[in-house]
Amino acid sequence: MDRSTMPVEGTLPKKIKVDSEPEGSSQNGIEDKVAYGEADSSSEYYTAHMSSGPERSELPAEPADLTGAVDVRDGPADEEPSTSAGSRGEPLQALLDFVEPQYVDERTQQQMLSIENEIKEHVPFVSVKESLDILEEEYSDPVYIQKIANLQMKYEWLRRTRGDGNCFYRCLGFSLFENVMLSGDQEKAERLKALMVECKDRILKFNYPKLTMEDFLDNFNDQLTRLMETPTEEELLDIFNNQGCSDFIVVWLRFLTVLQLRSDPEFYGNFIENHANVEDFCRAEVEVMFRESDHIHIIAVASLLSVKIRVEYMDRGGSSSVIAHDFPETEAEPEIFMLYRPGHYDILYKKGT
Numbered sequence: 001m002d003r004s005t006m007p008v009e010g011t012l013p014k015k016i017k018v019d020s021e022p023e024g025s026s027q028n029g030i031e032d033k034v035a036y037g038e039a040d041s042s043s044e045y046y047t048a049h050m051s052s053g054p055e056r057s058e059l060p061a062e063p064a065d066l067t068g069a070v071d072v073r074d075g076p077a078d079e080e081p082s083t084s085a086g087s088r089g090e091p092l093q094a095l096l097d098f099v100e101p102q103y104v105d106e107r108t109q110q111q112m113l114s115i116e117n118e119i120k121e122h123v124p125f126v127s128v129k130e131s132l133d134i135l136e137e138e139y140s141d142p143v144y145i146q147k148i149a150n151l152q153m154k155y156e157w158l159r160r161t162r163g164d165g166n167c168f169y170r171c172l173g174f175s176l177f178e179n180v181m182l183s184g185d186q187e188k189a190e191r192l193k194a195l196m197v198e199c200k201d202r203i204l205k206f207n208y209p210k211l212t213m214e215d216f217l218d219n220f221n222d223q224l225t226r227l228m229e230t231p232t233e234e235e236l237l238d239i240f241n242n243q244g245c246s247d248f249i250v251v252w253l254r255f256l257t258v259l260q261l262r263s264d265p266e267f268y269g270n271f272i273e274n275h276a277n278v279e280d281f282c283r284a285e286v287e288v289m290f291r292e293s294d295h296i297h298i299i300a301v302a303s304l305l306s307v308k309i310r311v312e313y314m315d316r317g318g319s320s321s322v323i324a325h326d327f328p329e330t331e332a333e334p335e336i337f338m339l340y341r342p343g344h345y346d347i348l349y350k351k352g353t
Helices: 030-036 044-049 090-122 132-137 142-152 167-183 186-204 210-229 233-241 243-263 265-271 278-286 295-305
Strands: 126-131 155-161 309-313 323-327 336-341 344-350
Touching (some): 126 132, 126 233, 132 142, 132 155, 142 155, 155 167, 155 336, 167 186, 167 210, 167 243, 167 295, 167 336, 167 344, 186 210, 210 233, 210 243, 233 243, 243 265, 243 278, 265 278, 265 295, 295 309, 295 323
Parallel strands (some): 309 336
Antiparallel strands (some): 309 323, 336 344
């Protein structure tokens, strides 16, 4: 398997400052792609095996030169249309008004593709650790500045993830591997791998393709074995910034979420809206790459893995501090910490770690 990586050293591109973001707003525009690095980074393997969506079509050619178009209006045959520089000329106006909007859309699509390609080139899936002070460079809104100060009282480091809709699962996978690595406990790693094999057998009962599920499982366990043989941060970053390895881990974690949801449809069905049942929800919102995660995803996968996740929510809400939510809500100490800003998750590290 190709173990080439994207660059992970150095600082990431500056982010857009948020001055007036409405509470609870969705960040799905072009600006959000720059701010959080959103880009389509789908695995070709996953696309071939699991995705049924249409492929991206080729962009059409530039519009043809229409200055020689025939004037079809009624009028004397000897009247010449104006084609002087800086003027379209009346005979061409109706034709241009009809043709031009499609090229506006095409230019927008080209711009979006350009942004995606730039993000792929410069923003890793998972970054090196950075001081929380970098958050102050992103915001000028006093509400956010106050919440950043509150966050700095509890956490020291931030590890960014690429905002491609898979950021929650990328945070989860990286944190799981990192915790096992830092423990130095080989038995803990073997227990996690054994759990993954058990989960694969349970997933197959829902009629998912055996060979595909085994490929995702094998990649997860093989990369964990590799990390325990070379337990360094560089090796961990190499695994999660190699798209083939990283995306396979993300897909596997998505199917662990599916397993938990479909194993208890009566309970999880109470939290599902706009879908007929849990199975439809999984098909539309969990199995598909680049679909964002919400509370129900976090509750399900945390329950299956028996790991407690603390998510610090930072938005423009009225509180002067970030709000922590634990999944599940038990007395146990959290093992994984994440920062949530509307539409995006990053990894947090408590002070002293």
